[in-house]
Amino acid sequence: MFNFLTLNPEAFGIDISDLSLKLIKLKKKSDGLALASFGRRDIKPGIIKGGRIKNETGLVKVIRKAINNVEGEKIKTNYVIASLPEEKAFLQIIKMPKMEKEEIESAIRFEAENYIPVPLHKVYLDFQIISPLNSKQSYLEVLLAAMPKEIVDGYVSCFKKAGLQIKALEVDSISIARALIKQGKSPAPVLLIDLGSAMTGFMIFKNNSLRFTSSIPISGQKFTEAVSRALELDIKKAEKLKIKYGLKGPERIHLKGKRNEKRFRKEIICEERIFEALIPILTDLIEQTNAYLDYYQSHEFTNHISKNGERVEKIILSGGGANLKGLSNFLSLELKTLTQSGNPWINISKEIEMPLEESLKYTTAIGAALRGITNYD
Numbered sequence: 001m002f003n004f005l006t007l008n009p010e011a012f013g014i015d016i017s018d019l020s021l022k023l024i025k026l027k028k029k030s031d032g033l034a035l036a037s038f039g040r041r042d043i044k045p046g047i048i049k050g051g052r053i054k055n056e057t058g059l060v061k062v063i064r065k066a067i068n069n070v071e072g073e074k075i076k077t078n079y080v081i082a083s084l085p086e087e088k089a090f091l092q093i094i095k096m097p098k099m100e101k102e103e104i105e106s107a108i109r110f111e112a113e114n115y116i117p118v119p120l121h122k123v124y125l126d127f128q129i130i131s132p133l134n135s136k137q138s139y140l141e142v143l144l145a146a147m148p149k150e151i152v153d154g155y156v157s158c159f160k161k162a163g164l165q166i167k168a169l170e171v172d173s174i175s176i177a178r179a180l181i182k183q184g185k186s187p188a189p190v191l192l193i194d195l196g197s198a199m200t201g202f203m204i205f206k207n208n209s210l211r212f213t214s215s216i217p218i219s220g221q222k223f224t225e226a227v228s229r230a231l232e233l234d235i236k237k238a239e240k241l242k243i244k245y246g247l248k249g250p251e252r253i254h255l256k257g258k259r260n261e262k263r264f265r266k267e268i269i270c271e272e273r274i275f276e277a278l279i280p281i282l283t284d285l286i287e288q289t290n291a292y293l294d295y296y297q298s299h300e301f302t303n304h305i306s307k308n309g310e311r312v313e314k315i316i317l318s319g320g321g322a323n324l325k326g327l328s329n330f331l332s333l334e335l336k337t338l339t340q341s342g343n344p345w346i347n348i349s350k351e352i353e354m355p356l357e358e359s360l361k362y363t364t365a366i367g368a369a370l371r372g373i374t375n376y377d
Contacts, residue, residue, distance in 0.1 A: 013368025032349025051085030195321025246325025
């Protein structure tokens with residue numbers, strides 16, 4: 001739906017992963033932005049695999065059902081800002097000498113060949129010039145983003161078949177950072193960890209831009225599968241127990257156990273087994289997190305860090321996996337860095353009634369929706 005006398009239509013945000021679709025529509029109020037609509041649909045395994053669409057017809061049905069069954073206001077616009085899967089993207093910050101605007105695009109395409117690991121004719125290439133922090137900066141910083149055409153074309157085809165018009169496509173790490181970083185600025189480097197149902201994304205944000213991104217196949221689904229194997233339960237029951245106990249561990253005191261010793265012992269044993277089942281995956285997560293932090297610290301772009309040797313001072317969690325009980329404290333202790341759940345509504349001024357636990361699942365869609373209703377690029 002177009003705003004009056006403008007060629008900048010409002011759009012809703014949509015986040016598609018291998019196993020779920022989430023959408024958010026924001027609206028403008030006199031005192032800021034507010035949540036207008038939201039929705040979520042599960043995607044059957046096999047429709048999308050590793051970010052690649054395997055069944056366009058199946059995905060189109062999911063998109064249509066999600067739009068037609070939103071909570072809140074009916075979605076009247078067919079314009080969409082969509083995030084694309086991080087695991088298929090290439091993001092890189094490059095330095096370039098200052099030059100005239102008309103020279104930048106051709107120079108960037110030429111320079112991109114040194115960084116993009118596939119032929120440029122096989123990818124869609126986009127870039128964003130990062131605003132310098134001070135006028136004394138003698139070079140340009142450019143954030144390159146590339147995505148294989150075969151991946152992008154599949155999503156574009158599905159959106160068109162679902163009756164949608166694409167206002168913009170972006171890598172999901174950009175949407176996540178837009179949602180979680182207040183006013184898009186952070187003087188000290190911050191690590192964002194998005195624990196999704198199919199993948200975990202790592203993003204380091206500093207100053208006014210992403211500096212590093214990567215993803216690994218650790219996910220909330222992997223946590224559930226580990227509990228399922230350890231307790232010999234089906235996935236649905238394992239998911240309920242994972243949510244109930246999380247990482248409480250056997251040290252938790254159960255006062256109600258004094259009234260029912262048998263139940264008390266049974267619950268303690270259940271907690272122990274869940275805790276033990278999750279530890280191998282969490283150990284892998286910690287090791288890979290440390291590896292990425294070390295890489296960033298020692299990488300050739302360490303000049304993005306202050307002369308004082310400034311390290312990542314905070315870790316912000318998002319995604320449905322961030323709701324695992326005890327996870328923030330566990331990571332804080334193991335990584336020796338303050339870790340906390342993010343607030344996806346931090347850049348939306350009006351109070352939102354959606355609970356934080358639910359909001360974290362919508363982080364990517366919220367970030368995309370912000371771009372869809374503001375000039376927040």
